[in-house]
Amino acid sequence: MTEPAVLAEPPFRVPRDRADLQLFLQAALTLEHLTIPPYLTAMYSLRPGRNRPASHIIRSVVLEEMLHMTLVANLLSAVGGEALVADSRFVSSYPAVLPFSKEKVPVALRHFGPEALETFLYIERPAYVAEPPGHPSVGEDDGWTSVGQFYATLRAGVLRLSAELGERELFCGDPARQVGPADFYDSGGEVFAVTDLASALKALRVVTEQGEGADGTVFDSDEELFGETRQPAHYFRFDEIRRERAYGPYDTPAGGPSGPDIAVAWQDAYPLDPGAKVAHYPPGSAVRRAADRFNEVYARLLCVLQAAFTGTPAVLRAAVPTMLELRALSERLHRNPHPDPARRAAGLHASPTYEVTERHFERARAELALRE
């Protein structure tokens, strides 16, 4: 295995000024995106039509991660910043170290299985949330200890700057840049515009509570915030797969799930190489071409998101067919035994690598320009 990539973390402090806050929000955007390739890899590695309950659970989580990205981008636009997603520096190489946490947990592109699930549970784990930096209980140089602490710090920064600069001054972004419910979203929660302190705090609430659960329960706050059916938060949804049992309405984080059985067929997934690289596929081969094409379509997806987050929200709809293309390309790759003899002997299959380079972005931009 290659050495895991380390993501840049903002300084260990409550954001001091607008520039600081924008830096934090860009880091949040990167963090939310970091989870998407591993989740997609696990979901698409399921053999088509098998493991429907698990597939459905992962799908619902990955869609909500996309919602979180969008809400963070809205918040960034609202405080006068500009999201950056269509950039090779935005896409981490995998495996990557999960940022903002004490333990150095590697996040790799794994097929559906116990290892992938352990990683997902770690990512979404409702940690004991340390107080933000500067609090008497926190040392000067403790550094970040959890994603929850990072978001609590972001929240403290938003509150502080809103008080210092005034709400209207802080939220000076152009409202036309906000992605709203009209621009498409189809799962738990809802996309909404961030234009003031209340909507900013609501966005941060959605991002944290859909992942970890609200008020120390296993459930998210979709019911309270959006009038939707409440669901277990991401951590507990993944836990349902791990324990092959659903959470019931009276279950607690401590007690675990006591609802009905969930059938999980652990072997019904294509085994993949967690260190997959395009370079492992022979140049000129069909697998190589498909893997390269995948990275290009992923670059195109990020170009669409870039445009949606920075001035033309309506193009978000174009992300939907692009996602379907990614699914089809993933399934095509997975059907091929790995071209490398040693890996093939280990039963591994070819898979997308998410190595999105500047070259892919150039080609994606050219392709989008042709469609104009």
Place this chain on the structure above:
Amino acid sequence: MTAGPARPATPRYDVVVVGAGLAGSLVAKRLGDRGWRVLVLEAGTRTLDSWPGHLDALDTAHAALAKVPNAPYRRNPAAPFPDVLDLTGLPDGGYRADGYFLQNGPLPYGSDHLRATGGTALHWMGLAPRMHPDDFHVRRAYGYGRDWPLAYDDLEPHYRAAERELGVAGDADEQRDAIGLPFPPGYGYPMHKIPRSYLDSVIAARLDGVRLREAPDAPETTLRVVTTPHARNSTPNPGYDSGRGHRPRGAVGTPNYGERCVGHAFCVPICPVQAKYTPLKTQATWSDDVTLVAHAVVSRVLTAGNGRVLGVEYQRYDDPASPAHTTRTAEADLVVLAAHAVENAKLLLLSGLADASGQVGRNLMDHPVLLTWGLLDHPAGPFRGPGSTSGLECFRTGPARRDRAPFRVEIGNWGWSWPAGSPSGDVSRLLGITGDPSQPRGKGLFGARLRRELGHFVGRQFSFQFAFEQDAESRNRVTVDPRHRDRLGIPRPVLTYDLSDHVKRGIASAKAVSDQLFRLLGAEDHTAYAPGTSAPGWFRHGDGAFEFKGAGHAAGTHVMGASRADSVVDPWQRCWDHPNLYAVGCGSMPSVGTSNPSLTMAALTLRSCERMHRDLTELHRPAALRLPEGRP
């Protein structure tokens, strides 16, 4: 004293509703919300309101060779239902009918329905246009068919209520401008209109504003591609309901799913994400006062001597695969038949009820459909978006209705799937597979060439679906034949069906219009009507030959009217002969106009719910007792 066998207690309700489809679900919703105890009896099974049941239906549809409307839904010998595949065309014209319906012609009734919890609206396309005001008095204005005892204005507030309940996506201003539909000032639909498909925009670019005559001596009409209202989740309208907005209702049986249409183009037979409205969504909001009993086939309505009905007799079965069933009864103050136009008529005929006018089962109508299809000169992206997102509305009314049936033109987003079984039909043709199994296979294409050819061909496909208003004729009817019974012993419906010359003239005019549209579009016309297996609706008219399909819009079989002498139900859909028996649904419609009828049926049903509520209230008023004269 020895006790005899205990008589099972007959349960008593305020209302018994027969059928858990669109109309029945709305009645149960409205009356249950008002605290009445409602029993809903459903002849079919109840699997589709669970997520595994939905996935099973989806798998069945994906595996089916012919994606017909009933493809996803399991056959049920205890509550059989028709399938469009029951009809087979004969080599030289004419047809053969197998399956649930007995048909004695002269033309085939080409539509199906579905007996299962959720009903036929499980497989509807989801189009929800309003009827045109002119559609309510065709006899008075144009001299054909039958008139409603109501006008558009009587129904308008109920149209709004139905649009709320179904969550309709549309553009009221466009409907007002393009069709002349009256809306209250400032009215907006619960959701923004479903976006146009790319095909719509290609066709609009070439047709919008073009003036056309359907015949050399006819007046000019201006063409305009108009977005169709849909009962399908799009973007909620934040200004709806005085700014309270609208919350889309997603899938039944799983959380946070189906809150937006994602353009599967599989609305018929089943929306994979359940973004389309189905009655299951209404059922999910029923109050605790509503009891649903599935596997309960109502066989008779029970009456007292005084014309009032007492309740219903039904056959309860447990296992659809077994003939075992038990006969039970349920009593109620009010009985509401909401079992589909054909089933309602069947039930009234079997019960010998409501037929003083002699009209029960008569006036059977559908929207006969003429398909035309061709290839555009460049790819136009079929199979994206719902089955149809726009249409041409300029032939829906006007003086020409005197001479020929009016029609609505749907722009079909699903290529040639209806007329030619695309894309699988195209694949087999390119592989050299002929329709004749006795012939050896021809030379076919393979690999990259096959893919290229297929993409080039399928990508340019489009079709027009012309839907005609069929006029009410007493000769088109449903009867029952005791010699032909289903497995529970219930006589099956016999259909007598034909198209009037008025409709046939409409079909001929539409074909002439289609020819002009193809020329204007610069499209290759592949339309051809020949008798054969897949053309049971082939017929000759004048010096032309045509083939029509059914739209699945059965209506007219318990027709509504202003007088008990010539109609079955009154303007509240109450049987004239039985004050506490309602027959609701499209069966009440005296004329169907050119709009898909579900929204109108929902509006009419919601209007009737108000009357039912008043009827039930009046039953519970204390009687006024008067003491005899002279007593202290």
